[in-house]
Amino acid sequence: MTDAIKHDVETAEFFTEQEIRTFSFDNRQSIMLHRFAEALASIGGPQAPGAKSKASLAATELKFSFSKDQCEILDAYSDGLVSVLIFEGLQKFTDVSPPNELPNLTSLENRYDILCLAARSQILLKLVDNSAFAYDMDNEGKLVRLVANFKGGGLITINAEPEIKELSSHSGLALGPHTEAPYWCAVNAKDGHSPSPSSLILSALWNPSLEPTRVIPLPPILEKIGVTNCLALTTGNFQFTRSDSFVSGKGEDGRNVSILDFDDKVGFAARFNSYRFSVNENVSNFVKQAYTALCQGVDEANPTNYTLTQESAMVINNTRALHCRDVIKDNRRVLVRIFGLAKFSSPIVISDDPLLLQG
Numbered sequence: 299m300t301d302a303i304k305h306d307v308e309t310a311e312f313f314t315e316q317e318i319r320t321f322s323f324d325n326r327q328s329i330m331l332h333r334f335a336e337a338l339a340s341i342g343g344p345q346a347p348g349a350k351s352k353a354s355l356a357a358t359e360l361k362f363s364f365s366k367d368q369c370e371i372l373d374a375y376s377d378g379l380v381s382v383l384i385f386e387g388l389q390k391f392t393d394v395s396p397p398n399e400l401p402n403l404t405s406l407e408n409r410y411d412i413l414c415l416a417a418r419s420q421i422l423l424k425l426v427d428n429s430a431f432a433y434d435m436d437n438e439g440k441l442v443r444l445v446a447n448f449k450g451g452g453l454i455t456i457n458a459e460p461e462i463k464e465l466s467s468h469s470g471l472a473l474g475p476h477t478e479a480p481y482w483c484a485v486n487a488k489d490g491h492s493p494s495p496s497s498l499i500l501s502a503l504w505n506p507s508l509e510p511t512r513v514i515p516l517p518p519i520l521e522k523i524g525v526t527n528c529l530a531l532t533t534g535n536f537q538f539t540r541s542d543s544f545v546s547g548k549g550e551d552g553r554n555v556s557i558l559d560f561d562d563k564v565g566f567a568a569r570f571n572s573y574r575f576s577v578n579e580n581v582s583n584f585v586k587q588a589y590t591a592l593c594q595g596v597d598e599a600n601p602t603n604y605t606l607t608q609e610s611a612m613v614i615n616n617t618r619a620l621h622c623r624d625v626i627k628d629n630r631r632v633l634v635r636i637f638g639l640a641k642f643s644s645p646i647v648i649s650d651d652p653l654l655l656q657g
C-alpha cells in the first residue's frame with residue numbers, strides 16, 4: 299500500500315469512527331425502555347394523540363439511568379454532529395416468524411408488535427431531542443412507515459407483481475444513495491415548505507435473510523471534493539423529481555434548490571438523491587464539475603452496512619448522511635421507519651399532536 303492510499307484509508311476509518319456511533323443499553327435500561335414502549339403502543343403508538351408527551355416523559359425517565367459516556371453520545375447526535383447513531387441491546391417484542399407472503403399494509407400497520415417497535419423508536423428519537431412527525435403530503439400523512447416489498451421489484455416476485463415498479467420504500471427495488479424528501483430546504487422552512495426530515499429511525503420486525511441497511515456519511519466526501527466544489531453545491535442550481543411515496547396529487551418536482559447549505563447551528567446541511575437530483579443545464583462549468591465530483595465521491599464511497607433486527611435501531615442524520623439499499627432478496631423483510639425533527643429545525647406546523655408538518 300502506498301503512503302497516499304494508506305493515508306486515505308486511515309482518514310476514512312477515522313471519519314467513520316467519529317460519524318457512526320453506537321449506544322448500548324444495559325439490561326436494566328433496556329427493560330425500562332421496553333415497558334415504556336409497550337405502554338405507548340397500548341394507547342395506539344406514535345399516531346395516537348398524547349403519544350408525543352408520553353414519549354417525552356419516557357425519554358426523560360430513561361436519561362436518569364444513563365452514564366456520563368452514554369449522555370455524551372446522545373448529546374453529540376442531538377447537536378447534529380454525528381451521521382448515524384446505532385442503538386443496541388434492545389429487547390425483542392415477538393418471536394413470531396414472518397409468514398411466507400406478507401399480509402397487506404393496513405393489517406401489518408395495526409399489529410401490536412409493530413406499534414411497540416414504532417413506539418420504541420419514538421422514544422429513542424426523543425433521547426436525541428428529535429420529535430416524531432409526518433408530512434401532510436407524504437406516506438398518507440402517517441408517522442409510521444413500513445419499509446417492505448408491498449409493490450414488487452424485489453429479487454423474487456410477489457403476488458400480483460405490478461408491471462411498473464414504484465421507486466420507493468414500499469417496493470423491493472434497490473435504492474441508490476439519498477437523503478429523505480422533501481428537498482426544498484434542510485433546516486429552516488422556505489417558501490411554504492417545511493425542511494427535510496432531520497432524522498429517520500429504522501428498526502426491523504423481520505429481517506430473516508439479514509439484509510443490511512447502508513449509510514454513507516457525507517463529511518469525508520465533502521472533504522475529498524474540496525472547498526470550491528462544496529461552495530458550488532450551495533448555489534440554487536439543482537433540480538429534483540417528485541417522490542413516489544407522496545400522496546397522490548400532492549408534492550411536486552422542484553427546481554433551483556441547493557444541495558449544501560451552511561447552517562449556523564450544525565455547520566452544514568445537505569439534501570441529495572442520486573436517482574432524483576440533477577444539475578440545471580444552463581449553469582457554469584464550476585457548478586457542473588462540482589455536481590460530477592459529488593456524484594463520483596458518492597459512487598466511490600464505501601457504505602457502512604448495518605443489519606437491523608428487533609434488538610437494534612438506527613437513527614440516521616438526514617442532513618449529514620446518505621442511505622441506500624440493495625434489491626430486496628427476502629420478501630418477508632419488514633422495517634419500521636419514523637421521521638424525526640431536530641431541536642434546531644424550524645418547520646411549518648399543521649397540527650401539534652400528533653405532529654404534522656406542511657411538506
Ligand SMILES: [Fe+2]
Nearest residue numbers: 467477478621
Ligand atoms: Fe430512504
